[in-house]
Structures are given as C-alpha cells and as structure tokens.
Amino acid sequence: MSVHDSKSDPTKEELRDFYHRYVAAANNRDFDTISSLVNDEVTVNDVPHKREDVVAALKGIADVTPDFTWHIEDLITTGDRIAARLRDTGTPTKEIFGEEPTGASIEITEFAAYRVRDGRFVEMWFLMDVASAVQQLGRK
Template sequence: MSAGMTSEELRELYRRYVEMANTRDFDGMRELLHDEVILNGTPVASDAIITEFHKHTDAVPDIHWEIQELLVDGGHIAARALDTGTPEQEWNGLAPTGASFSFAEVAFYEVVDGRFKHMWYMMDVDSLRAQLTEQAR
C-alpha cells in the first residue's frame, strides 16, 4: 500500500480526482499529483496533465467522467469510466459537428506517498470517432 493508505483511502483519492475533473478544480487536483508523473511510460510535469485537462474542457465544456468500476490492489488503482460530452471545438483531431459522445476509458494508477505517480490510460478512440463522424452525416 502507498504509505499506509487503506484500500478505502485509495478509492477516495481516485473519487476526489474524478470529482475535481468534473467540477474543473484543476488547481486543487495538483495536490493529488507528484510534480513529475509517469504518464503512459513517459515522465511529464504535473502542469502538463493540468494543461491537458484544460484543453479537454475548453473543447468539450460539458465533458463528464463517470466511474463505472473501481478496483484497488495494494498501491494500485484500476478504473473504468464512461466519458460523455459534446465537443464545441476541435477535439482529438475531430471538428465539432454538434454530435455527442459516450465511450469507455480504462485507467491504471500507482499511488506513491499519497499522490499519483504512475498513470496509464486507454480510451475507445474508434468508438469516439464513429460517434462524432456518423452523427454528422
């Protein structure tokens, strides 16, 4: 476990992270991240993660992350989320068409000393592209 954190504390840490994303409390989110995070195998500054959240919410103002499943093992967290929203600006290389999306995202985290240190995520880009282009026809 991460510095003595219980499974429930780790679950609550992740719930807070998602809630901060959904309420756009990106400055508050910084306290949950190490200054340098290993994101999908690449070291990045926590500021870069915050910048990405801003890009997502600027392009998709109503983007929402809903936790569907949350598993904890030691200092590791695995989550499956449902991401929904309607892009108003270009997002993930797709021009806005007025179409909305709803797709699955799977993420894994390692918590070290009470903060996220390693983050891996995968999203269903094929489903996203299909939803945002098919509805535009």
C-alpha cells in the same frame, strides 16, 4: 494510516476515496485540487511528465468539450494501485481526435490505471475508445 502515509500502502477505502476526489475535481474543473493529487514528476503512459502537464491536458479536454464528464463504472484498488473503467461523456465544441465538432455528443469507454505514493499519483495510464468517439461524431 492515510493515503499520505509513505510507510505502508493505503487501504482500499483510502484509495477509493482518493480516486473519487480526483474524478470529482476533474468534473468540477477544480484544477488546484487536481494539482495537489499529482506528484511533481509523474509518468503518463510510460512517458515522464511534470504535474503541470497533467493539469494542462485536463484543461485542454475541458476547453474542447466543456461538459466532458467522467463517470466511474468500475473501480479496483490494491496495494498502491488503482484501476478504473470510466464512461466519458460530452459534446465537443472544438476539434477533438482530429475531427471537427458536429454538435453530436460522445460517450466512450476509458480504462485507466494509477500508482499512488505519498498521497499523489506517480504513475498514470489511460486508454480511450477514440474510434467510437469519431464514429459518434458522424465520421467514418
């Protein structure tokens, strides 16, 4: 069975490999690979989106913070679900979270959860510590 087999849930190892492939693609700005891992229709934080929306959002992060890097701190998989705690780092060069860049780097925590079907994300949720990022940029 592979993560692409819709008849049964992928194994924990298959989901781990799938997620590591996704994060590596994001960190390498490999948007073609990311596109191949996201369903045509995907729910993001309970809002319906198209695959292109997800890719555009990731391109936007890379544009604002060219060295933005996702570091997997914890990864839990079960059934068709993935949960991750990430440490996100980078130095914004454009406005981010409503704040102008200050030259300061940010390091924030992100929690994310996903559902995978037929080898693609069909549901994605994320929560980032924006208040910490704003504080690190030297704003209150």
